[in-house]
Amino acid sequence: MNLKELSEILGLSQTTVSRALNGYPEVNAETRERVEAAARKHNYSPNRRATSLATGRSMTIGHVIPASTQHEMVNPIFGDFVAGAAGVYGEEGYDMLFSHVTDGDEERAYTDLKRKGTVDGVIVQGPKVNDARIEVLTRLGLPFVVHGRSSGAGQDYSWVDVNNRRSFKRATEFLLDLGHRRIALINGLEDMDFAQRRRAGYLEALAERGVTPDPALMRSAEMTEVYGHHETRDMLALSDPPTAILAASMISAIGVRRAIEEAGLTIGKDVSVITHDDELSYLRNGQDVPIFTATRSSVHQAGRVLAEMLLRRIEEPSVVPEQILLEAELVVGRSTGPAPTGD
Amino acid sequence: MNLKELSEILGLSQTTVSRALNGYPEVNAETRERVEAAARKHNYSPNRRATSLATGRSMTIGHVIPASTQHEMVNPIFGDFVAGAAGVYGEEGYDMLFSHVTDGDEERAYTDLKRKGTVDGVIVQGPKVNDARIEVLTRLGLPFVVHGRSSGAGQDYSWVDVNNRRSFKRATEFLLDLGHRRIALINGLEDMDFAQRRRAGYLEALAERGVTPDPALMRSAEMTEVYGHHETRDMLALSDPPTAILAASMISAIGVRRAIEEAGLTIGKDVSVITHDDELSYLRNGQDVPIFTATRSSVHQAGRVLAEMLLRRIEEPSVVPEQILLEAELVVGRSTGPAPTGD
DNA sequence: AAAGGCTTTCAAAGCGCTTTGAATGGCATT
DNA sequence: AATGCCATTCAAAGCGCTTTGAAAGCCTTT
Numbered sequence: 001m002n003l004k005e006l007s008e009i010l011g012l013s014q015t016t017v018s019r020a021l022n023g024y025p026e027v028n029a030e031t032r033e034r035v036e037a038a039a040r041k042h043n044y045s046p047n048r049r050a051t052s053l054a055t056g057r058s059m060t061i062g063h064v065i066p067a068s069t070q071h072e073m074v075n076p077i078f079g080d081f082v083a084g085a086a087g088v089y090g091e092e093g094y095d096m097l098f099s100h101v102t103d104g105d106e107e108r109a110y111t112d113l114k115r116k117g118t119v120d121g122v123i124v125q126g127p128k129v130n131d132a133r134i135e136v137l138t139r140l141g142l143p144f145v146v147h148g149r150s151s152g153a154g155q156d157y158s159w160v161d162v163n164n165r166r167s168f169k170r171a172t173e174f175l176l177d178l179g180h181r182r183i184a185l186i187n188g189l190e191d192m193d194f195a196q197r198r199r200a201g202y203l204e205a206l207a208e209r210g211v212t213p214d215p216a217l218m219r220s221a222e223m224t225e226v227y228g229h230h231e232t233r234d235m236l237a238l239s240d241p242p243t244a245i246l247a248a249s250m251i252s253a254i255g256v257r258r259a260i261e262e263a264g265l266t267i268g269k270d271v272s273v274i275t276h277d278d279e280l281s282y283l284r285n286g287q288d289v290p291i292f293t294a295t296r297s298s299v300h301q302a303g304r305v306l307a308e309m310l311l312r313r314i315e316e317p318s319v320v321p322e323q324i325l326l327e328a329e330l331v332v333g334r335s336t337g338p339a340p341t342g343d
Numbered sequence: 344m345n346l347k348e349l350s351e352i353l354g355l356s357q358t359t360v361s362r363a364l365n366g367y368p369e370v371n372a373e374t375r376e377r378v379e380a381a382a383r384k385h386n387y388s389p390n391r392r393a394t395s396l397a398t399g400r401s402m403t404i405g406h407v408i409p410a411s412t413q414h415e416m417v418n419p420i421f422g423d424f425v426a427g428a429a430g431v432y433g434e435e436g437y438d439m440l441f442s443h444v445t446d447g448d449e450e451r452a453y454t455d456l457k458r459k460g461t462v463d464g465v466i467v468q469g470p471k472v473n474d475a476r477i478e479v480l481t482r483l484g485l486p487f488v489v490h491g492r493s494s495g496a497g498q499d500y501s502w503v504d505v506n507n508r509r510s511f512k513r514a515t516e517f518l519l520d521l522g523h524r525r526i527a528l529i530n531g532l533e534d535m536d537f538a539q540r541r542r543a544g545y546l547e548a549l550a551e552r553g554v555t556p557d558p559a560l561m562r563s564a565e566m567t568e569v570y571g572h573h574e575t576r577d578m579l580a581l582s583d584p585p586t587a588i589l590a591a592s593m594i595s596a597i598g599v600r601r602a603i604e605e606a607g608l609t610i611g612k613d614v615s616v617i618t619h620d621d622e623l624s625y626l627r628n629g630q631d632v633p634i635f636t637a638t639r640s641s642v643h644q645a646g647r648v649l650a651e652m653l654l655r656r657i658e659e660p661s662v663v664p665e666q667i668l669l670e671a672e673l674v675v676g677r678s679t680g681p682a683p684t685g686d
Numbered sequence: 687a688a689a690g691g692c693t694t695t696c697a698a699a700g701c702g703c704t705t706t707g708a709a710t711g712g713c714a715t716t
Numbered sequence: 717a718a719t720g721c722c723a724t725t726c727a728a729a730g731c732g733c734t735t736t737g738a739a740a741g742c743c744t745t746t
Binding site for chain 4: 012013014015016019026027028031050052053054055056117
Binding site for chain 2: 001043044045046047048049050052053058060065073074075076078079080082083086087089090095096097098099100101102111112115116117118223224225226230251254258261280281282283284286287291300
């Protein structure tokens with residue numbers, strides 16, 4: 001059933017039927033009802049491609065997945081984020097499209113998205129320091145919002161970010177207050193902007209207390225479980241091992257815990273652990289009492305907020321960019337305790 | 344730059360330019376080269392919506408995400424699966440579209456997808472026992488493939504599944520061979536088809552050895568970490584606790600491990616654990632020696648295989664459905680050992 | 687020289703919708 | 717009765733592409 005057929009059945013022109021269904025005022029109330037009834041009855045709904053071609057809008061939001069770090073897509077954090085965004089899209093009648101882009105080819109990818117008119121806007125995920133995508137998208141005039149920020153990207157753009165510097169500073173201070181001095185940082189990938197900010201917060205806290213940072217206690221890589229385990233095991237074998245560890249995600253924290261337990265140590269007693277907790281639905285930080293002391297900020301919620309922001313930008317592209325900085329809570333769980341005394 | 348402009352620049356008709364770019368034979372070789380050069384130079388690429396409207400094909404694959412169990416989307420397993428499929432789509436020039444569908448509304452969702460022509464085919468994920476989607480899609484004539492199977496769905500359809508029954512039977516036998524008799528099953532959601540099959544395999548193995556299954560040792564729910572932890576703690580508190588546990592995924596197995604350790608017990612000695620391992624990239628089952636003894640089958644690979652199968656079906660919709668049954672390996676890790684002797 | 691057959695190019699229709707600009711008819715106004 | 721104004725409805729153009737059917741041009745054949 002298409003518009004032509006429907007209008008023939010009704011004995012009306014396509015114009016009138018289209019207008020009736022799209023809520024235009026210049027249609028007789030009675031006619032509108034007839035049209036709506038017929039549309040329901042014949043299970044009519046307009047062809048998205050045709051609508052899209054005629055209006056110039058695709059009602060689709062793009063998420064570009066760089067293929068080199070396939071991980072980005074696979075990342076459980078990404079899953080929760082996307083679920084949050086998808087909820088908003090659904091409510092507003094937008095679809096969500098993923099483009100799998102081979103790395104280095106991002107400029108082309110975005111140019112194509114714009115050119116081909118596949119999407120009305122995009123969400124930029126996992127911004128790096130000085131991320132080139134921001135400049136490209138600004139130049140193309142394709143509406144976008146960024147999940148996180150990119151230090152060094154000159155443009156003024158819209159973003160939603162967690163105050164990573166502050167939350168990791170607080171977490172570090174919390175450990176310092178407990179008497180810890182050998183505090184390790186198991187960070188995310190070095191070139192990710194959020195990782196830089198977390199490290200900055202960590203270093204800031206140490207500096208303010210006069211603790212000299214030890215490069216041997218600062219690790220960074222993709223935040224897998226195996227990585228958390230590996231680095232922890234490695235550091236616990238040092239002659240002067242850490243008494244506390246800051247982990248970048250629940251997933252690596254699980255690896256951290258595994259390594260601590262394998263070493264015959266007790267978490268929260270021999271070694272304290274604080275992790276960032278994105279409130280992943282499949283990896284909740286315990287039910288009532290948190291498993292880990294954690295800096296907590298829902299990535300699902302961030303997805304929602306960003307999606308709403310993007311839809312606003314699509315509606316009004318000329319409005320000045322918005323920026324939202326979310327503060328993470330510091331929740332105290334059972335993975336932290338006073339620094340062990342006596343060596 | 345659109346086709347019209349490009350053809351005017353070249354002094355050719357749109358027809359010829361279109362044909363040149365799409366590799367039709369009836370174009371002079373020299374002309375083709377000129378056209379291709381101009382297209383490159385002016386950064387031309389055809390508008391997807393227009394192409395799509397003209398050809399009737401959208402070059403997009405749909406993944407429908409039921410909203411009630413938001414979890415499905417958020418599921419880390421889903422992430423890896425989708426990454427596998429996305430790789431194939433990318434190679435073949437397809438995009439991937441997610442529709443967020445409020446539950447119970449799936450029939451409408453698919454009808455719309457078909458009607459609106461948004462997608463050329465869909466992948467059905469997380470089939471339940473007697474899943475209604477299969478009948479709907481068959482009726483609509485929208486090409487689809489299923490990740491898993493649906494017992495009771497009458498139709499003949501294409502699927503890729505892991506031999507869940509056999510792999511859980513083998514895992515159970517492995518534990519029985521080690522002398523375990525109190526074997527618990529921490530399964531996925533009861534109405535999921537895969538969960539049924541796993542349970543069937545588990546029960547089959549018990550029956551063959553004359554072990555009476557104990558309902559108190561059979562749990563099922565969404566496979567989160569907290570769930571694995573909760574059920575394990577609960578069962579370990581029984582007067583006659585299990586000496587071995589079968590878990591449905593790495594994520595719940597992590598919760599199982601946490602509960603065992605909290606109870607002061609040792610995994611692989613006091614309590615043996617076998618999990619299914621989907622080879623999630625962020626939750627690898629250890630590096631060299633597996634953390635858990637596991638039934639292993641890559642969900643990323645399954646994603647690839649299904650995507651390829653779907654593209655074949657889109658190409659040749661009339662071909663008889665294909666079915667692929669993947670066998671899981673049983674890999675032995677450090678989480679299993681002989682049943683503890685003496686009470 | 688006319689006929690026939692290739693190769694190459696083109697004009698125009700069509701995909702299914704939205705939207706512009708015009709037409710129609712009923713009613714109140716003069 | 718003629719005029720003007722709304723409220724409705726309509727025909728047709730246009731979105732940017734593909735594809736059909738026809739035409740043009742050049743050889744070869746008779």
